[in-house]
Amino acid sequence: MVENLITLGLETSCDETAVAVVEGRFNILSSAVASQDEIHSKYGGIVPELACRRHVEMIRPLVKEALNIAGIRLDRVGLVSATRGPGLVGALLVGLSYAKALAWARKLPFAGVNHLQGHVMSAFVQRPGAPLPAVALLVSGGHTELFLVETIGQLVHLGGTRDDAVGEAFDKVAKMLSLGYPGGPVVEKMAELGEPVYNIPVAMARADTLDFSFSGPKTAVKQLINKLEKEGSGPISANICASFQRAAVDALVLKTSLAIEKYNPASILIVGGVASNGALRRAMNRLGEERSVEVVFPDPMLCTDNAVMIASAGACDFLNDPQNRVFRDYLTLDADPSWMPGAEPR
Ligand code: KG4
Ligand code: ZN
Numbered sequence: 001m002v003e004n005l006i007t008l009g010l011e012t013s014c015d016e017t018a019v020a021v022v023e024g025r026f027n028i029l030s031s032a033v034a035s036q037d038e039i040h041s042k043y044g045g046i047v048p049e050l051a052c053r054r055h056v057e058m059i060r061p062l063v064k065e066a067l068n069i070a071g072i073r074l075d076r077v078g079l080v081s082a083t084r085g086p087g088l089v090g091a092l093l094v095g096l097s098y099a100k101a102l103a104w105a106r107k108l109p110f111a112g113v114n115h116l117q118g119h120v121m122s123a124f125v126q127r128p129g130a131p132l133p134a135v136a137l138l139v140s141g142g143h144t145e146l147f148l149v150e151t152i153g154q155l156v157h158l159g160g161t162r163d164d165a166v167g168e169a170f171d172k173v174a175k176m177l178s179l180g181y182p183g184g185p186v187v188e189k190m191a192e193l194g195e196p197v198y199n200i201p202v203a204m205a206r207a208d209t210l211d212f213s214f215s216g217p218k219t220a221v222k223q224l225i226n227k228l229e230k231e232g233s234g235p236i237s238a239n240i241c242a243s244f245q246r247a248a249v250d251a252l253v254l255k256t257s258l259a260i261e262k263y264n265p266a267s268i269l270i271v272g273g274v275a276s277n278g279a280l281r282r283a284m285n286r287l288g289e290e291r292s293v294e295v296v297f298p299d300p301m302l303c304t305d306n307a308v309m310i311a312s313a314g315a316c317d318f319l320n321d322p323q324n325r326v327f328r329d330y331l332t333l334d335a336d337p338s339w340m341p342g343a344e345p346r
Contacts, residue, residue, distance in 0.1 A: 004024070007022045007023075007081050007318075008021055008080050009113075009309075009311025010081070010083070010096075012094045013091055014088060015040055017034040017054065018305060020306065020311045021066050022308060028125065029070035030066045030070035032069065032307075033304075041182075048091065063102075074106065077106070079318050079327075081112075082099035082110075082111075082310065083096070083113055083114075084096060084112035084339065086336070089337040096335050113310050114313070114340075117313050119143075120138065125302060126298040127296045130269065130296050132266060134266065135260060135269070136149050137255075138271050138272045141182070142165050143272065144166045144252075145161075153316050159211045159259075161214060166212070167182075168214070169214040170184040170245075174186055177225070177237045184274055185276075187244065194238025198240065200220045200244055201216055202247050203216045210262075214248065217251075220247075224243075246279070249280050267294040268288060270297050273305070275303040281297055284297075
């Protein structure tokens with residue numbers, strides 16, 4: 001049953017409509033993603049109402065596409081899995097309602113998945129035998145969190161951002177420099193052309209906590225741009241990007257290294273959209289070598305929002321306890337826009 005189970009996963013928590021087909025726990029048969037970057041880029045950030053409408057348009061063709069690519073007919077699907085939270089409530093409702101209706105019509109079990117749990121699962125899709133316990137650093141546009149992973153599927157929250165998420169800070173720095181949206185990839189490209197000559201303070205560097213703060217570095221960049229403009233030199237974008245990126249990476253490495261000291265993990269999992277950042281990858285690989293801990297980075301296509309991680313998380317939950325009623329009594333199950341792993345969803 002484990003090897004044969006075919007899971008159809010749906011993800012619509014933010015601005016990517018995504019559908020995937022996974023075999024067993026981790027074997028990717030297809031992954032279809034429709035990005036909405038073009039729609040939101042002119043606003044410099046996500047417009048929730050536009051995101052929901054686009055999900056409604058895209059979900060059905062994407063389910064078809066994912067099944068076609070996988071070469072799987074709907075009657076071979078054994079489990080439907082969808083993101084239940086956290087995320088934008090209207091966006092979540094599109095994928096969740098579609099998935100529940102599909103499961104009900106086909107009399108299939110259904111798994112409601114936590115999006116953050118899904119991101120962590122992407123590391124196990126990449127490396128199914130990643131040694132446990134692991135410390136997982138989730139860095140995305142909506143989250144900056146550290147988790148302890150004792151067994152696959154069970155996360156203990158160790159710390160998180162007290163204000164902006166790191167990806168959000170990358171996006172805002174890009175907006176200040178008129179570099180477009182999403183900001184992370186373009187800030188990384190610009191940073192390669194510059195030098196980190198400006199001192200951007202590393203958030204919460206001294207505090208003995210696993211929490212983060214990224215509004216400080218963001219404000220420091222704003223003040224730096226104002227100062228350079230007043231001086232008439234104009235902002236030198238490449239150097240600003242390099243300086244901001246160094247501060248952000250330093251903060252992430254610092255807190256991850258503190259988590260290694262406290263929890264002595266066998267591996268570190270770096271997941272979420274910002275995990276595709278090359279400077280972060282290099283710094284974390286160095287940290288892993290210094291501490292003799294394996295570092296796992298998912299492939300970039302598994303870092304940004306995708307449905308493979310949702311299908312895989314649903315399959316792992318289901319295969320652990322297939323008789324559990326939660327996979328059958330799902331019709332009243334609702335979206336929970338602020339659901340944190342480990343907590344009971346509302
Ligand atoms: O995981 P994700 O696709 O969506 C959320 O769940 O938020 O992450 C998107 C975030 C955006 O803020 C984007 O700017 C950032 O990931 N990002 C990057 C890079 N690629 C994407 N940040 C820094 N460097 C990158 N190469
Ligand atoms: Zn995400």
